[in-house]
Amino acid sequence: MTDAETLESAPLLDFRAVTTLEHEHRRLMDEHHSRVDFSTSTASSLPEDLRRELADLWRGRTRSEHRSVSIFATYTLDLLAAGAPASALSVACRAQLDEVRHAELFASLTRCYSDRDETPPAGISPIPDDASLSLVELAAVEALHLCVGAETFSCALLHALYGRARDPAVRSCVGVVLSDEIHHARMGWSYLRATLDDASLRATVQRELVPVFDGLHRGLFGTTRDEVDPLDAYGDVARDHGYMPTREQRALFAALVRDVWTPALPTLGLDPSALDGRYELGATAVT
Numbered sequence: 001m002t003d004a005e006t007l008e009s010a011p012l013l014d015f016r017a018v019t020t021l022e023h024e025h026r027r028l029m030d031e032h033h034s035r036v037d038f039s040t041s042t043a044s045s046l047p048e049d050l051r052r053e054l055a056d057l058w059r060g061r062t063r064s065e066h067r068s069v070s071i072f073a074t075y076t077l078d079l080l081a082a083g084a085p086a087s088a089l090s091v092a093c094r095a096q097l098d099e100v101r102h103a104e105l106f107a108s109l110t111r112c113y114s115d116r117d118e119t120p121p122a123g124i125s126p127i128p129d130d131a132s133l134s135l136v137e138l139a140a141v142e143a144l145h146l147c148v149g150a151e152t153f154s155c156a157l158l159h160a161l162y163g164r165a166r167d168p169a170v171r172s173c174v175g176v177v178l179s180d181e182i183h184h185a186r187m188g189w190s191y192l193r194a195t196l197d198d199a200s201l202r203a204t205v206q207r208e209l210v211p212v213f214d215g216l217h218r219g220l221f222g223t224t225r226d227e228v229d230p231l232d233a234y235g236d237v238a239r240d241h242g243y244m245p246t247r248e249q250r251a252l253f254a255a256l257v258r259d260v261w262t263p264a265l266p267t268l269g270l271d272p273s274a275l276d277g278r279y280e281l282g283a284t285a286v287t
């Protein structure tokens with residue numbers, strides 16, 4: 001067993017434990033955000049097997065929000081190394097805080113389905129490093145990957161979940177997270193708008209465009225087409241609680257290429273034509 005697996009299977013501390021920092025923590029988590037009333041959850045009305053599957057769904061989302069704290073911590077360090085302006089640093093620091101909020105909210109939502117305390121496993125997610133890139137190039141490619149790519153997709157996904165979900169606690173949680181993710185996407189678009197005037201940096205980011213989007217697509221959907229999920233069997237009621245089948249998420253990604261990335265990437269001086277049709281369902285470029 002590797003050290004990472006040991007950490008995952010045996011959390012060292014409880015993510016939800018209350019410390020003497022709680023007052024300030026709550027201020028950071030709750031200020032300027034709507035409060036989520038978890039007592040409005042309708043989870044208790046669902047059959048046990050569906051509750052178990054939905055707990056798994058939200059537990060997985062909790063884990064990935066928790067890992068996003070480390071991703072934005074690394075991004076912040078790389079922005080510092082690149083000499084990024086203070087406005088880029090402050091919003092990147094804020095994103096770390098936001099991801100703690102998201103992990104905490106989703107852990108509480110998971111508990112509505114599991115009826116037990118939920119804490120994400122200890123751990124961090126590395127973001128891809130590339131020794132051939134300068135520090136400035138690395139920060140720009142990370143902005144493309146994390147914000148222009150991943151967070152923009154996250155906004156579209158959460159927006160779709162918010163529109164479809166019926167459970168009040170799910171809708172409320174997703175709404176709070178979505179309001180933060182919009183900032184996380186925007187900070188990358190804005191950073192690149194300010195930095196890609198440099199032709200050589202722009203050429204590097206252009207070269208990385210397809211590898212970044214392929215990596216993002218692979219990270220979201222894997223490399224197989226086996227998309228059977230136990231929640232598919234529950235139909236609309238699973239969607240009421242925040243489920244969206246993977247095939248629909250793939251279609252959403254393809255729609256974003258057409259409707260968001262293709263029209264918007266040229267505003268950064270980037271040519272998106274290599275993405276055209278690349279992620280349509282049934283396309284063979286990325287599987």
Ligand SMILES: [Fe+2]
Pocket residue numbers: 065068098099102177181
């Ligand atoms: Fe998040």
Ligand SMILES: [Fe+2]
Pocket residue numbers: 068099151180181184
């Ligand atoms: Fe985010």
